Structure formats: structure tokens, C-alpha cells
Amino acid sequence: xxxxxxxxxxYNRFVTLGIEPDxxxxxxxxxxxxxxxxxxxxRSEAWLQDKIIECAEATGWKYWHDRSxxxxxxxxxxxxxxxxxxxxxxVAELKRQQYKPNESQQAWLDAFSAVAEAASAQGADIISxxxxxxxxxxxxxxxxxx
Numbered sequence: 001x002x003x004x005x006x007x008x009x010x011y012n013r014f015v016t017l018g019i020e021p022d023x024x025x026x027x028x029x030x031x032x033x034x035x036x037x038x039x040x041x042x043r044s045e046a047w048l049q050d051k052i053i054e055c056a057e058a059t060g061w062k063y064w065h066d067r068s069x070x071x072x073x074x075x076x077x078x079x080x081x082x083x084x085x086x087x088x089x090x091v092a093e094l095k096r097q098q099y100k101p102n103e104s105q106q107a108w109l110d111a112f113s114a115v116a117e118a119a120s121a122q123g124a125d126i127i128s129x130x131x132x133x134x135x136x137x138x139x140x141x142x143x144x145x146x
Contacts, residue, residue, distance in 0.1 A: 014142060041097040043134040048094050049078060051137050052145075056081055059145050061090075075104025077112070081145070090144060091129045101131055 049065065056063050063081045066072050081090040091112045093101050101109060109129055116127035132141055 014138065037135075040134040043096070045078065045094040045096060048132065048134055048137060052079060052092070052094070052132070052141055055138070055142060055145050059083075060085055061145060073108075075102065075106075075108045077105070077108055087126050089127045091127070093131045095131055095133050097133050097135060 053063060053065070061081045061083045063079055065079050066076070077091050078094040079090070079092040081092070082088070091109070093105055093109055095101065109131065112127070112129045116129055119125070119127050128144060130136075130144065
């Protein structure tokens with residue numbers, strides 16, 4: 001994976017959430033509103049995935065992302081993460097700021113959500129399903145992976 005450093009804002013948000021990133025900040029970042037900044041809207045799924053994977057590795061998660069879309073089941077989520085230490089699983093579909101999951105992606109998300117709800121109904125609130133966009137980084141995503 002390409003080595004990157006966190007922006008000062010990202011680094012400070014990690015620290016606020018109780019996570020000490022292994023890289024130091026290098027520059028200031030603008031603050032994003034609920035719709036995200038123009039920078040958020042232009043960021044790719046690949047950029048977001050790199051950030052999530054780096055955070056996941058730093059917080060003890062194992063992850064699966066199949067780079068071979070031709071072999072994937074149509075609509076399979078971008079990331080499936082598991083952490084043995086607390087028995088949790090996160091399913092994430094990554095989207096650019098302005099896009100929504102397509103029909104086959106939504107079908108998979110609905111299937112995972114049904115399993116999460118069934119587990120939760122039995123007292124095991126261990127599976128979460130998300131559609132993450134660049135403006136979810138870092139607060140919303142780090143909060144889930146923490």
C-alpha cells in the first residue's frame with residue numbers, strides 16, 4: 001500500500017477518538033460540512049479505501065477486498081472487515097460523494113443488514129453495514145473501526 005501521512009485535521013480527529021496514528025500530520029486540511037467539501041466530492045473510492053484499510057490495519061482489523069471485479073459476485077461490497085478481539089464484522093460499500101449503491105450492491109447490503117438485525121435481535125450487536133463516502137472520513141469511519 002502507498003505510504004501517506006495524515007493531514008493535521010485527520011491526525012487530531014484520530015487522537016480525539018482515542019486512536020494514535022503511526023504517522024504524523026504534514027499539512028492543514030479544510031473542514032467539511034455535511035455535504036463535504038469540493039475536495040471530498042472529487043475524491044475517489046480508491047482514495048477512501050486506502051484510508052480505511054490503513055486505519056483498519058492500525059486498529060487490529062483483517063479485511064477482504066477482491067481486486068478482481070470480474071470474479072466477484074455482482075454487487076459484492078467493497079470491503080468486509082473482521083476483528084477477532086471483539087468478534088465484530090463491518091461490511092462497507094464505498095461511494096464517491098454524490099453516488100448511491102446500484103441495485104445489485106443494495107441487494108447485498110440489504111442481505112447483510114438482515115443478518116445484522118437477526119444477530120442484534122439475539123443480543124449480538126456485532127455486525128454493521130455501511131455506505132461510506134469521502135465526507136465520512138475520518139470521524140464516522142474511525143468511530144466504527146475504533
